[in-house]
Amino acid sequence: xxxxxxxxxxxxxxxxxxxxxxxxxxxxxxxxxxxxxxxxxxxxxxxxxxxxxxxxxxxxxxxxxxxxxxxxxxxxxxxxxxxxxxxxxxxxxxxxxxxxxxxxxxxxxxxxxxxxxxxxxxxxxxxxxxxxxxxxxxxxxxxxxxxxxxxxxxxxxxxxxxxxxxxxxxxxxxxxxxxxxxxxxxxxxxxxxxxxxxxxxxxxxxxxxxxxxxxxxxxxxxxxxxxxxxxxxxxxxxxxxxxxxxxxxxxxxxxxxxxxxxxxxxxxxxxxxxxxxxxxxxxxxxxxxxxxxxxxxxxxxxxxxxxxxxxxxxxxxxxxxxxxxxxxxxxxxxxxxxxxxxxxxxxxxxxxxxxxxxxxxxxxxxxxxxxxxxxxxxxxxxxxxxxxxxxxxxxxxxxxxxxxxxxxxxxxxxxxxxxxxxxxxxxxxxxxxxxxxxxxxxxxxxxxxxxxxxxxxxxxxxxxxxxxxxxxxxxxxxxxxxxxxxxxxxxxxxxxxxxxxxxxxx
Amino acid sequence: xxxxxxxxxxxxxxxxxxxxxxxxxxxxxxxxxxxxxxxxxxxxxxxxxxxxxxxxxxxxxxxxxxxxxxxxxxxxxxxxxxxxxxxxxxxxxxxxxxxxxxxxxxxxxxxxxxxxxxxxxxxxxxxxxxxxxxxxxxxx
Numbered sequence: 001x002x003x004x005x006x007x008x009x010x011x012x013x014x015x016x017x018x019x020x021x022x023x024x025x026x027x028x029x030x031x032x033x034x035x036x037x038x039x040x041x042x043x044x045x046x047x048x049x050x051x052x053x054x055x056x057x058x059x060x061x062x063x064x065x066x067x068x069x070x071x072x073x074x075x076x077x078x079x080x081x082x083x084x085x086x087x088x089x090x091x092x093x094x095x096x097x098x099x100x101x102x103x104x105x106x107x108x109x110x111x112x113x114x115x116x117x118x119x120x121x122x123x124x125x126x127x128x129x130x131x132x133x134x135x136x137x138x139x140x141x142x143x144x145x146x147x148x149x150x151x152x153x154x155x156x157x158x159x160x161x162x163x164x165x166x167x168x169x170x171x172x173x174x175x176x177x178x179x180x181x182x183x184x185x186x187x188x189x190x191x192x193x194x195x196x197x198x199x200x201x202x203x204x205x206x207x208x209x210x211x212x213x214x215x216x217x218x219x220x221x222x223x224x225x226x227x228x229x230x231x232x233x234x235x236x237x238x239x240x241x242x243x244x245x246x247x248x249x250x251x252x253x254x255x256x257x258x259x260x261x262x263x264x265x266x267x268x269x270x271x272x273x274x275x276x277x278x279x280x281x282x283x284x285x286x287x288x289x290x291x292x293x294x295x296x297x298x299x300x301x302x303x304x305x306x307x308x309x310x311x312x313x314x315x316x317x318x319x320x321x322x323x324x325x326x327x328x329x330x331x332x333x334x335x336x337x338x339x340x341x342x343x344x345x346x347x348x349x350x351x352x353x354x355x356x357x358x359x360x361x362x363x364x365x366x367x368x369x370x371x372x373x374x375x376x377x378x379x380x381x382x383x384x385x386x387x388x389x390x391x392x393x394x395x396x397x398x399x400x401x402x403x404x405x406x407x408x409x410x411x412x413x414x415x416x417x418x419x420x421x422x423x424x425x426x427x428x429x430x431x432x433x434x435x436x437x438x439x440x441x442x443x444x445x446x447x448x449x450x451x452x453x454x455x456x457x458x459x460x461x462x463x464x465x466x467x468x469x470x471x472x473x474x475x476x477x478x479x480x481x482x483x484x485x486x487x488x489x490x491x492x493x494x495x496x497x498x499x500x501x502x503x504x505x506x
Numbered sequence: 507x508x509x510x511x512x513x514x515x516x517x518x519x520x521x522x523x524x525x526x527x528x529x530x531x532x533x534x535x536x537x538x539x540x541x542x543x544x545x546x547x548x549x550x551x552x553x554x555x556x557x558x559x560x561x562x563x564x565x566x567x568x569x570x571x572x573x574x575x576x577x578x579x580x581x582x583x584x585x586x587x588x589x590x591x592x593x594x595x596x597x598x599x600x601x602x603x604x605x606x607x608x609x610x611x612x613x614x615x616x617x618x619x620x621x622x623x624x625x626x627x628x629x630x631x632x633x634x635x636x637x638x639x640x641x642x643x644x645x646x
Contacts, residue, residue, distance in 0.1 A: 015594075040511070072588055075606070075607060075610065077608070078607075078610055078611075079614075081615075082610055082611070082614035082615045083614065083615075083618075084615065084619070085614065085616060085617070085618035085619035085622070086552070086580075086618035086619065086621070086622040087578055088622070088623075089622030089623060089625065089626040090552065090555065090556065090622070092626055093555075093556045093559050093560060093569065093626060094556065094558075094586050095559075096561040098559075130533050158568070194560060217602075218601070218602065218603050219599075219601060219602025219603060220602075222599065222602055222603055222604055222607075223602065226594075226604075233594045233595050233604070234592070234594070236594065236604045236607060237590065237591060237592070237594040237604065237609075238587050238591075238604045238606055238610050239541075239587045239588055239590075239591035240591045240592045240594060240606075243537065243538060244538055244541035244544075244588060244591065245534055245537050245538065245540075245541065245544075247587075248533075248534075248541060248544045248545060248548070248584065249544075251584065251614075252530060252534075252544065252548055253559065255552065255580075256548075256551065256552070256555070258601060259555075277630065278626070278627050278630040279627055281622060281623050281625060281626045281627070282623040282624075282626075285619050285622070285623055286619075286623070289615070289619060315615065332545075378528065391512075393592075418527075421555055421559070422520065422523060422558065424559075425558050425559040426516055426517070426520050426558060427513070427516070428520070465534065465535055465536070465537040466537055466538075467537065468534055468535075468537070472534055473531065474528050475533065475535050476528075476530040477532060477533035479523070479524070479527035480524065480528050480531055483521075483523065483524030484524070486520075486525070495547070499577040505561045
């Protein structure tokens, strides 16, 4: 595809990029101190916080990776998004009010801050910071990979650059992310989230309509896919196309694992009034469910179109969404949708880059007893370093956006979810139990992922059960470790500071 | 409920969460044979986390009911999917959509969405803080 073969579409995408850069530059002038940079001054209302949580959570993973994963795995991939119905409420029930109240009585900007305030342990907080930084590299890498696929599709760089197309597209995306996140910090993300969220919602609903129409409606799609030799009825059966351990493992990680996602937990600190949490699950789950229409719609329509000969089979499943948009949606609408996808990627990348930077320049040095003098300046340098590391990791990972995203999401989940969800609510959990759980989750998630990627002939290759999701095992294990070490402790944990005990209800 | 009773309630909920997490772990390590264990344990774990977290008498009673319903929905839907797995060709297709997809989108997504969105809002404790022991007193 020539570079400017679709001028309307390219204009929409470029106009969006320019707009977010301007917002980033404007927001930079409003970022006066670390409180602004990390938690947007704690002056954000219900709708903005809810949409910011949705846009932080939903990213290239959902809009590009999701349809790609469905093309490869079939309906099993929907077990990732099915839990969206209740995860927002689970988040608010277990940690929402506690985290917000804690941020009201202590200087809590990050997840490691909350771990330090709850357990009084620099070791636990330091381990949490390492987990946040490690997960950030993977998750940010997934965003950059998605951004590369998107830029490659919109500008048609593959025909011009060949094998260098994706790295060049990722480099272009990396530059935009750096300019956006380094200058604006968290304020840039939050102030654009309402617009970004609105664009994402409109884009998802519009694409769902086009997808259903193109595929002949739900019944037509189901019939075309089920009768196709390439896909067959198992494609539409969530637990038939893949081992049950894979489907159930995905559901487990993406339901319980939400409780350990720092880019979502972090948003709860920003809410101006804790009483506004009442309708937070409705705002988050409602907006997320609408956004997921693009995953479900394109994920089902593309295989149906391929089965019916309406589209050529995809060489790379991640191209499902871009290929559908370019082939089946009018250019102006496709431009809006590409802008929406860009919005999703940029807001998530911005949130993650700043949270990861906070872990490196704020949480880890403090845990080591050596706080930095100028955290704001160091934070901007750390955003750059993390982004470069993420791009390199994504390139080396060499797989689908969704699989990279699953690994990163699972790493956050396994390391942080038990310590946050159980540790903040159960008085008896000790600092040693929290440290052991975080270390177990982090080590197992990364270790089992590496084990699963060993070549087939390797002596250790068969150790992981068939179809098992590494981070699902790691999350279950870190939960067991947290509870086990707590129950085995002979002495009760030390008394909490009164204001922390009151905030957490312990 | 006294403060001691509130603490005992949390101990029991934490025990259920620990047991459910152990069940998930064993089920995942068993592979296909452990799928039913994972399905049931995932439901218990989801409900247990909510029961462990809620406090305040009013919030606790209402939220516990929502948690129980959610746990049943999650475990039931996953079990239904396991029962349907591989038998899609024989299962009815209401409206032309496979039954497994109805279970997936209805049982795991839309019903929990309505249940928890409204359940959280209606049971929300708007008290300004989590004062220690607050709400664990005997109701009047």
